[in-house]
Amino acid sequence: MQSLAKPRALEQLHPLAVHLQSMSYVDVTMRWKKDASFDGVPVLSHARDIRPLASLARLLSPSPTPVSAVSKLQRSLETPDRRVTSFLRRFPAAFVESVGPQHNLPWFRVSDAAARLLREERDVFAARRADITGRLRRLVLMCPRRRLPLRVAQGMLWHLGIPEDYFKDPDHGIEHDGFRILTSADGVICQDNDGDGRELGLIDDGKGQEMPLSVLQMKFGSVADVPIPLFPSKGLRLKQKIKDWLEGFQRLPYVSPYEDFSHIIRGSDVSEKRAVGVLHELLSLFVTCSAERRRLLCLRQHLGLPQKFHLVFERHPHVFYLLLKEKTCFVVLKEAYMAGGDTAIGEHPMLELRKKYVELMEQSREIIRCRRSGKPVELESKVYDNTEDPLKRCLKNL
Known part of the structure; x- marks a missing residue:
């Protein structure tokens, strides 16, 4: 039986689109070197x-x-x-x-x-309260949601030089510093599974105010390609391919820790430079510009850092130093100790x-x-x- 269906004219198919992603990742693996x-x-x-x-x-x-x-x-x-x-x-x-x-x-x-x-510690906090609590405000502004689980914020108080009963003692009056504690009654959805649903937020939510400049922007200005200050340790040698990669890394666009980063491709070199900038800014807020590496892991999802951001400390030994002390690893920001007067990092009031x-x-x-x-x-x-x-x-x- 002859088919009554008319044969369709074959349409010319367009060539399949091929997407090629250029990867410039360089496997930076270096052994830890002691710096006396x-x-x-x-x-x-x-x-x-x-x-x-x-x-x-x-x-x-x-x-x-x-x-x-x-x-x-x-x-x-x-x-x-x-x-x-x-x-x-x-x-x-x-x-x-x-x-x-x-x-x-x-x-x-x-x-x-x-x-x-x-007593002297209480007096210094009372005299320099605006400067000290302003560091906590910067930490909250670095979070995309402008909120931080109260449990995580409590763990950062010691590093920021704030009394550890700052949230518990009502005499401190955190609302005078622009903070508020949000609970589930305020419609808060806590992202921390181990938390109690309370988060630290800002009274103004960071809206209507200009975002602060990072330490690197205060030093180099608000230019697109802000370099990361490098301070090589004595005797530390890098392979030539790593040196070439590092020179290109310095010329990449700089994204401030307080800016939106949703447009950045994950896994790219620009994303890694942002992670270095965020960790650089975070450590510059601390009293000693250092902290235990394990204590920084709880900030990963709140600061928008990659899954294995701890590898940044190993890939950038000219920026961070890993201090191994009594089975504990501390991350130290080299610029705070090696730059001398050529830095925008101010000395914390609690350092003395x-x-x-x-x-x-x-x-x-x-x-x-x-x-x-x-x-x-x-x-x-x-x-x-x-x-x-x-x-x-x-x-x-x-």
Whole structure:
């Protein structure tokens, strides 16, 4: 039977569109190289102990307190020692031990030198409050949603130089600094599965105000191709292909951490340069321009960083230094310690206080050495008074 259907004219097919994506990725793999200049900075080498020491000093009172009152807080304090008692005994210049009235249990009180540091810390925060809390505002503005889970913001207070009871004590009045705490009643959808639904936001939501300039923009101006300051460590050698890639990397467009980045292709070199700029700006806000690498991981999704952004620290050893100390890895911004006066990074108001805490640690080491050897030693310090210390009668070793 003959088909009644008319044959269709064959249409000329257009050639298939072929999309070629140019990839300029260079596999930068370098072994970690020790830099003694950073290992010798006291505020960095003692960074792991400063935070629990300051936290315990706030918990203890000038009068003797049983160690059982703080021993259960070991996990939240993150003391390197297994027991809080061992940690307190490591720093006799900050904590004075005595025997309790019953069962010969150890009691501790904060030393006069540590108490003076706490008062000085409160005075500095009151005098420089706008500058210190402004760093927290910058951190919130770096988030695309202009919000940050309260649990994450709480973990950043120590690095920003803000009292750790800033959100808990109503006397601080965070609304005077432009912050507000949002709850589920405000229609907040928390992105943190472990959170309680509370987020830290801005009263003005960052609207109607000009975004701040990053540290790199303040140094080089608001140009398109802002370079990342490089500070090679002594003896660190890069392969020629990595040097060529790094020169091209510096000429890439710079995207401010406070700008919209939705147009950037993920996995591109521009995306990597933005990640370097975000981490550079973040570390410049901290007191010591450094932080534990694991503490930065919780900021990944809130700052729009790639999944494996921690590899940026290894791919850019001229910008960041990884300080390995007692099974802990700290990320240090090199510009803050190697640029001298040629930098727009301002010194944090709390930096001098952190140095005084380190001084107490060094004096504690000297006291322990004096006790073990039986040799007298004279301690001189701005935060230390021999008349107020248990070893006030120690004389200089002749």
